[in-house]
Amino acid sequence: MIFFSPVANSINRAIVAIAILAVSLGSVAEVLAADTAKLWPHTQSDLAPDPAVHFGTLANGMRFAIMRNVTPPKQASIRFRIGSGSLDENDSQQGLAHFLEHMAFKGSTRVGEDEMVRILQRKGLAFGPDTNAHTSYGETVYSLDLPQVDADTISIGLNLMRETASELTLDAAAFDRERGVILSEERLRDTPQYRAGMAAMNILLEGQRVPMRSPIGKTAVISNAPVELLRQYYKDYYRPDRATLVIVGDVDPTTLEAEIRERFGDWTAETANPPAAETGSLKTKGETFDIVAVPGNTTSVQIAWTRPFDDSPDTTAKRRDQFIEDLGLQVFQRRLSTLASKADAPFINANAGAQDILKSAHIAVVTANVEPLKWAAALAAIEQEQRRIKELGALDSEIKRELVEYRSVLQAEAAAASTRTTTNLASMLVDSVDNDAVLTSPGDDLSLFETLAAEVTTAEVNQVLRRTFSGNGPQVLLQSTQAPDGAADAVRLAYHASNAVSVSAPSNADDVVWPYTSFGKPGAVVERRAVDDLGLTMVRFANGVRLTIKPTKLRANEVLVRANIGGGRMAMPDDRSTPIWASPAIVLSGTKAIDFQDIQKVLASKSVGIDFSVGDGSFLFDGRTRTEDLEIQMQLMAAYTSDPAYRPEAFKRVQQAYLSGFDQYTATPSGVLRRDFAGLVHSRDPRWTFPDRAELSAATVDQFDAVFRPLLSKGPIDILIVGDVAVDDAIRLTMNTFGALPQRPVAQTLPHQGSVRFPAATERAVVETHTGRDDTAAIAVGLSIGDLLSDIPRSFVADISTQIFENRLIDKFRIAEGATYSLQGNVDLSTYLAGYGFAYFYLETTPEKVDSFYTLFENVAADLGSTPVTEDELARATEPAIETLRHQQQSNEYWIEYLQNASDPRQLDLIRDSLDGYRKVTADQVRDFAWHYFQTARLWRFEVLPATAE
DSSP states (O other), X not given: OGGGOOOOOOOOHHHHHHHHHHHTOSOHHHHHGGGTXXXXXXXXXXXXXXXXXXXXXXXXXOEEEEEEOOSSTTOEEEEEEEXXXXXXXXXXXXXXXXXXXXXXXXXXXXXXXXXXXXXXHHTTOOBXXXXXXXXXXXXXXXXXXXXXXXXHHHHHHHHHHHHHHHOBOOOHHHHHHHHHHHHHHHHHHOOHHHHHHHHHHHHHTTTSSGGGOOTTOOHHHHHHOOHHHHHHHHHHHOOGGGEEEEEEESOOHHHHHHHHHHHHTTOOOSSOOOOOOOOOOOOOOOSEEEEEEOTTOOEEEEEEEEXXXXXXXXXXXXXXXXXXXXXXXXXXXXXXXXXXXXXXXXXXXXXXXXXXXXXXXXXXXXXXXXXXXXXXXXXHHHHHHHHHHHHHOOOHHHHHHHHHHHHHHHXXXXXXXXXXXXXXXXXXXHHHHHTTOOOOOHHHHHHHHHHHHHHOOHHHHHHXXXXXXXXXXEEEEEEESSOOTTHHHHHHHHHHHHHTSOOOOOOOOOOOOOOOSOOSSOOOEEEEEEEGGGTEEEEEETTSOEEEEEXXXXXXXXXXXXXXXXXXXXXXXXXXXXOGGGTHHHHHTOBSSSOHHHHHHHTTTSOOOOEEEEOSSOEEEEEEEEGGGHHHHHHHHHXXXXXXXXXXXXXXXXXXHHHHTHHHHHTSHHHHHHHHHHHHHTTTOTTTSOOOHHHHHHOOHHHHHHHHHHHHHHSOEEEEEEESOOHHHHHHHHHHTGGXXXXXXXXXXXXXXXXXXXXXXXXXXXEEXXXXXXXXXXXXXXXXXXXXXXXXXXXXXXXXXXXXXXXXXXXXXIIITOOOSOOEEEEEEOSSSTTOEEEEEEEEEOGGGHHHHHHHHHHHHHHHTTSOOOHHHHHHHHHHHHHHHHHHTTSHHHHHHHTTTTTSHHHHHHHHHHHHHHHTOOHHHHHHHHHHHOOGGGOEEEEEEEXXXX
C-alpha cells in the first residue's frame, strides 16, 4: 500500500536519549550505547510500533527485534542486517560489500569453507529460497527461513549469524575462487534495462554518490582487488553498532532474548565507526532534456521533478503529508490508466508516482512506455495530463473513489493481521530499519487512515499536487534503442509544442452500477461428497460445473478462487501459430456490459481481483478476495466466463507491448532462453512456441476472438475455492453464479497430444545467438523422464536425484571453478501430456567454459549412476525438499495449485503421499535413477552464444 510505505528519517540524538529512558528498552548500559548505535525509529516518533514486536538494544549497540508469529506454525525467520553497503566503499573497494556477502558462506572460525550451506541443508533449508543474502547501497542482509523452531535449529541459525558478524576467515584462496562467480553475476545483471536505469539515475542524481556506487561494483576491482581490502571493509563496517538482528516466528521472545544476549553480547568493533558516507547535494536544475539510447531496450518517455530528501523522523505529520501526495498521484495514475485503455491510446501504459531515492532525493515522475515511433505523441499526452492535474486539480469524486479503495485494502490487511506470514513480517521489519521507519500495526494503519480521510479536503490534495510537480525540473528523458533525428533538441521541441496546448478540466464521470448480480436460476447440486482426510468437499451441479472446496484458517479472511475452463493449450490448434500470448487482453477487455476501467471503479470498495492465464490442460481465471467479498468475486469471474468482450483496443495494447519489448529477448542469453526454451522442449509445437516478430505483427483481434471464445464458452468448468470460507457458503455462491450458467460438459475430452514430445538427444547442441556481451553464454540441458501421475513414486526420486545432481554441479562448476553464478536444476513432469516430463539444468557462463561444463556433466552423471550417494548427501537433498513442502502446505496457494486436477484421484494421492514419498527415497534409488535417466547419451543440449562468435 503506497500510503504506508516506509519513509526515512534522521537521528535527533538528544530527543532519542530521552525517549529511550521513557520506553525502557533495557539497561543503563544499553542507553549509553546510543552514542554509537542508531536507535529504533519509534523512540523519536509519535507513532506507536506494532505491539507484537519486542525491541531491544545490547550494550555494544546491536539492535534486535523479536516477534512471535505462528503463521505458519513451528517455523521462524532470521534476518541479520549490517547497516553498510556499496555507498560506504572507497574507490578501491567498489563491489567488495557485495563480495563480502558471498564470502560469508566461505568459512569462519568455527565453520569450514562451504560448510554453512551443508549445515543448513541438513536442517531442511534449501539454498536460495531459504538461505540467502543481498547487498544494496546502504545495507547487507543475511536471511534464514528455519523450517523448525527446536532449540538446536534456532541455535544453529543464531550461531551462523554470529559467525558472520565477526568470525569470517576471508581466506585468500577462497576469495580468488569466488571472483568468477561475482563476475558471472555481473554479466547476468548487465541487461539493457539495467544500463538504461543506471544512466537515468546518473541524470537525476548528477554528481551524487549513488550513481557512482552500484552494488555490483567495478569489474576491475572484482578481478584484481587484494583480499586485504575486503578484510579492511569487514573490520570497519561489520560492527555491532551497525547491526540489527530480526527474528520472527513461533518462538518465545523472552527465551530468545537471553540467547541473543549470550551470543552477541561479547561482539566488539575492532575499529572506530567510520563516518556516514556523504551522498552529496542535489544539483539545482531547471528544464532539461536528455536521451538514453541503449540497444535492446524498450522505448519510454519520462518527466521528473526532484527535490532534496527529507530526513526528518517518521511521524504522524509526515505520514499525513505523504498520504495526501499519494492520494493525488493515485488520481493522476487512474487518469493515465484510462487513457491507456482507449482505442487511440498514445502509449502502451503509463505510471505516475513519487518516492525517495536512496536517501538522496525525492522524485515525482510520470513515465509512459511507447511504440518507438510514437514517443512524441506519448510525451505530449503525459505532459498535458500532468499539467491538467497540477493546474486544474483533482475532482471531489476522484478523491472519494481513491479513499474507498485505500480503505478496502487497509481493512483487508487489518482483518488478516493475525495470520500475517513470518517471512513477510521479517522482511517488513528489516525494511523499516533500512528506511528508519516505524513498523506500525495494520490496525493502527487503518485507524490513522480513517482519521486522515475524515479531515483531508480536495483543495488540500490539489495544493500538495502543485508542490509535487515543482523543484528541479521538469527533467524530460527519452529512453530508446537509438536517438531520434535532432537528438535532445527533438525532445525539447516536442515538449514545448505540447506545453503550448491548453488543457481543460475533466468532467465528472457518470456513476457506474455493477450489472452482474444474477446469472439466472441458481443451479442444483446433483452430487456432493467429502474427502475427509484432505478436508475437501467436492460438488457437481446439474449444469456440469464442478466445485472443490478446501476450507482453511491459514490466513484469516483470505479466500482464493480458481476457475479451470476448457482444455488450455492442448485444446488449441497445433498446426499454426495462434495469439496465445495475447491472453492478458481478456482481463483488460472487461465484459460486454462494462469495461475494465469501470469494473475497477464500481468494485473499488471490494477486495477482489482477476487474472487469466493459459495452462497446458485448462484456461485459468484466478482471484484473491476476503471472505465477505467472495460473492462479488464469484460474480466477477462468472461475468468474464459467460459474457466476455474481446475489445480491439485491449488486444492492440498487449500486442504493442510485446512488439516494443521484442528486442529485449535477444539482448541477453537468458532472454533468448526464456523466450525459446518452452517451444524447443515441446518439439517446436506452436502452442508452446513464442511467435516471431512477423507473427506478432500479423495477429488480429478476430483471430484472438476465434481461438478463445469457443473454448471458454463451451469448455467444462471446474471451480476451486480455498481459504477462510464455510463449505455451504461456497456452494451457495457457486450455485448462484457458475451453477446458473448454461449446460457445460462434465469433463474435457482433450485431443491427442500429437507431435508433442521432449526432443531427442543431441550430440551437438541446438545453438541460438544473442546480441549482448561477447563474454557471456547460456546453457540448458534436459533429459526425458516421463509424466507425473503415471508413476508418482518416480517423481520423488526424480526431484531428489536432480537436486543432488545440481548440488554436485554447483560444488564443481560454481564453487571450485567460479564459472557461474546462476546454475539451477529442476524437474518438470506433466499432469496432462502422457509420458511427457524432463529434468533440466541451466546456467550462465562464458563461451570458453561451455565445453568444460559438458565434461563435468558427464563425470557427475557417471559417478551418480554407479555409486550410491552418502546418507549425508541424501539428507542434504531430502530434508530441504520435505521442509519446503511442509512450508508450502501451510499456504492457500499450495492448495489452489495442487487441487487443480482434483477430479483425478491420482492427484489427491500425490498430495497425500508427498511427504512420505520424499522420506522413502533411498541412495540405491538415486543411483538407479541416475543410471537409467541421466545418461549423457540421452542429453538434449541448448546453447545461447554471442552473435559476435559466428
